[in-house]
Amino acid sequence: NAGVTQTPKFRILKIGQSMTLQCTQDMNHNYMYWYRQDPGMGLKLIYYSVGAGITDKGEVPNGYNVSRSTTEDFPLRLELAAPSQTSVYFCASTTSGAGRDEQFFGPGTRLTVL
Amino acid sequence: DAKTTQPPSMDCAEGRAANLPCNHSTISGNEYVYWYRQIHSQGPQYIIHGLKNNETNEMASLIITEDRKSSTLILPHATLRDTAVYYCIVRAPDTGGFKTIFGAGTRLFVKA
Numbered sequence: 480n481a482g483v484t485q486t487p488k489f490r491i492l493k494i495g496q497s498m499t500l501q502c503t504q505d506m507n508h509n510y511m512y513w514y515r516q517d518p519g520m521g522l523k524l525i526y527y528s529v530g531a532g533i534t535d536k537g538e539v540p541n542g543y544n545v546s547r548s549t550t551e552d553f554p555l556r557l558e559l560a561a562p563s564q565t566s567v568y569f570c571a572s573t574t575s576g577a578g579r580d581e582q583f584f585g586p587g588t589r590l591t592v593l
Numbered sequence: 594d595a596k597t598t599q600p601p602s603m604d605c606a607e608g609r610a611a612n613l614p615c616n617h618s619t620i621s622g623n624e625y626v627y628w629y630r631q632i633h634s635q636g637p638q639y640i641i642h643g644l645k646n647n648e649t650n651e652m653a654s655l656i657i658t659e660d661r662k663s664s665t666l667i668l669p670h671a672t673l674r675d676t677a678v679y680y681c682i683v684r685a686p687d688t689g690g691f692k693t694i695f696g697a698g699t700r701l702f703v704k705a
Contacts, residue, residue, distance in 0.1 A: 521694075
């Protein structure tokens with residue numbers, strides 16, 4: 480299993496541009512999440528999904544959109560990028576909550592908005 | 594989910610045990626204690642979790658006090674590669690983790 484994969488690894492955007500951060504997991508996990516991490520800080524939840532077709536907002540959803548058309552994929556869309564969105568973005572997945580319930584994280588996407 | 598308090602940083606000599614404390618005085622009866630770590634620039638990695646009893650796996654041991662208001666993560670023989678930020682998280686297991694709150698954690702420096 481590849482686990483959780485994210486693309487791209489790095490990206491520089493100009494203010495006002497848009498982009499989609501890709502996230503794929505091959506563990507058949509129902510739950511998927513997007514976090515952002517600013518320098519020296521903990522992770523903040525942007526959006527999460529409990530299954531295909533179901534998404535909901537986390538702590539900091541403004542400026543982002545998500546979709547979950549399949550179990551495997553959970554892309555994060557940035558519309559009208561702003562410097563405040565400069566951050567490292569992590570995607571994660573977990574099982575439905577039974578048993579060990581650990582979260583598996585991807586390697587992250589480092590985004591800079593200039 | 595209950596809030597946790599961790600020291601911002603700790604040092605440990607290579608080969609010695611690293612003992613990372615966490616306070617969670619408002620923990621509820623059904624909430625587990627989870628530990629993750631984040632090595633520089635990588636995604637967080639699960640270490641261990643427990644409810645009441647002490648737990649041990651190939652990475653670490655988790656000691657939870659009898660009143661469950663605090664816990665300690667123990668890395669028995671710390672190596673330079675254990676230098677990372679360690680997060681203590683408290684949450685109920687059936688929430689699917691979507692309310693997992695990662696605070697600032699403890700930055701552990703393992704020194705040669």
